[in-house]
Amino acid sequence: MTDEIFRNDGYVFEFEGEVTSIDGEWVELGGTAFYPGGGGQVCDTGSMGGIPVTEVTYRGENIFHKVPGHQFEVGDRMWCSVDWNRRYDLMMGHTAEHILFNALHRQDPEINIVKIYIGPDSKYVVVDRDIGLDAIGEAVKFANTVVRDNHPVIKSVMSRDDPEISRIRVKLERIEEDEITVVEIGDVDIAACSGIHVMETSEIGAIFVDRKVSAGKGQYAIHFRIGEDATNASMDLANSCLRIIDELGSKPEDVIRTVSNMRSELELCRRQLKDTVTSYIRCLAPKDVNGRKVYSAVLHTSDKNPAVESAEAHRKDGDTSAFVCVGQNLSVILASGDANVDCKTVISDVLAQFGGRGGGKKDFAQGGLAASVDPQAVLDALMDRLSA
Numbered sequence: 001m002t003d004e005i006f007r008n009d010g011y012v013f014e015f016e017g018e019v020t021s022i023d024g025e026w027v028e029l030g031g032t033a034f035y036p037g038g039g040g041q042v043c044d045t046g047s048m049g050g051i052p053v054t055e056v057t058y059r060g061e062n063i064f065h066k067v068p069g070h071q072f073e074v075g076d077r078m079w080c081s082v083d084w085n086r087r088y089d090l091m092m093g094h095t096a097e098h099i100l101f102n103a104l105h106r107q108d109p110e111i112n113i114v115k116i117y118i119g120p121d122s123k124y125v126v127v128d129r130d131i132g133l134d135a136i137g138e139a140v141k142f143a144n145t146v147v148r149d150n151h152p153v154i155k156s157v158m159s160r161d162d163p164e165i166s167r168i169r170v171k172l173e174r175i176e177e178d179e180i181t182v183v184e185i186g187d188v189d190i191a192a193c194s195g196i197h198v199m200e201t202s203e204i205g206a207i208f209v210d211r212k213v214s215a216g217k218g219q220y221a222i223h224f225r226i227g228e229d230a231t232n233a234s235m236d237l238a239n240s241c242l243r244i245i246d247e248l249g250s251k252p253e254d255v256i257r258t259v260s261n262m263r264s265e266l267e268l269c270r271r272q273l274k275d276t277v278t279s280y281i282r283c284l285a286p287k288d289v290n291g292r293k294v295y296s297a298v299l300h301t302s303d304k305n306p307a308v309e310s311a312e313a314h315r316k317d318g319d320t321s322a323f324v325c326v327g328q329n330l331s332v333i334l335a336s337g338d339a340n341v342d343c344k345t346v347i348s349d350v351l352a353q354f355g356g357r358g359g360g361k362k363d364f365a366q367g368g369l370a371a372s373v374d375p376q377a378v379l380d381a382l383m384d385r386l387s388a
Contacts, residue, residue: 001061001062002061002062002063005033006032010198013082013083016079016080017031017078017080018076019076027066028062029065033080034053034056036058038194038195039193040117042117043057048067053066088198091196093123097125098197099201102185103142103146104135104222107131108135124223126220129218129220140208144207149201151200151201152199156184157180207225208226210237211223248262274301277306278306281295287383292338294319294321294386295320295321298376301327302327304333312364314337315336320337324382326371330356330369331367332378334358334366344361344365346382346386347359347366350385353381
């Protein structure tokens with residue numbers, strides 16, 4: 001069993017190690033300060049005898065270090081060094097996650113953690129329900145109060161049978177050991193956790209949530225930053241907001257209402273445009289192309305649904321449709337109920353002439369082109385192919 005130096009003191013980042021076993025690139029030491037990862041926190045990296053340590057992991061109760069290119073032998077002793085800046089960032093991030101989730105839980109007592117990730121480039125907690133931005137904002141305010149108040153962060157060990165376990169945030173079904181490592185942050189939070197943490201909350205500096213994204217199945221990832229990175233990110237976002245406010249010609253206190261009104265107006269314009277395009281398509285007169293009815297048009301809309309619906313209806317009637325929708329890009333639709341028309345082949349060949357691609361089925365195909373392509377030229381090429 002490897003002596004886990006990091007368990008006793010997360011601030012130890014240099015030590016002398018002795019090689020006890022070797023498995024290719026993987027090296028085991030009698031004792032190590034390298035954290036192999038756990039509790040959502042990624043493993044440490046650093047160097048061993050001046051050679052980079054790129055990965056650290058458990059193998060049963062032993063810890064192995066990946067040291068590509070090493071030439072160590074069992075019994076060798078060498079100076080080992082954990083990448084301290086990276087380690088300290090992870091320690092601050094993991095402690096910040098405890099504080100942030102506690103703050104989120106205060107806003108919504110029904111919320112639960114699904115997953116935690118604490119890495120050097122990304123830090124987030126996945127929760128099992130949506131939580132509004134106003135609630136997240138209040139949670140961030142509380143979290144930073146905890147940081148500023150400089151609460152002690154104390155680690156202890158508790159038996160899973162201890163009657164006090166009921167006051168701890170813990171999922172016992174995920175823990176096999178009889179003894180559980182507990183991290184207590186002042187009188188703010190107490191939770192089971194195997195990660196490494198700072199000793200005082202003020203070391204974190206600041207906590208800032210910079211985005212919330214869907215993680216699927218009703219789950220949401222709350223991404224956050226810490227320390228100077230949090231301060232810089234919050235200032236950058238504030239500056240972006242000021243620029244947006246200036247572009248809108250609004251006042252800071254009115255910007256949310258201004259944007260809400262703009263969204264409502266935009267949605268109204270979209271509905272009106274869709275109704276107009278739908279009405280226009282319904283009024284189209286078919287052209288006779290080699291004895292078959294062909295409905296065709298260039299439609300100035302990025303919403304291709306009216307064109308698709310019309311093309312499907314004409315296809316069912318045995319007729320043919322060719323539509324080019326003009327938005328940020330060109331969307332091309334070709335459908336036909338005529339067995340003599342192979343829509344997939346036609347659209348693929350025609351779009352290839354303009355540097356685009358298309359595909360689908362024999363009776364219904366679609367494709368796309370760059371916005372710089374002349375839409376009328378594309379439609380003319382389709383009609384020429386249909387008349388051939």
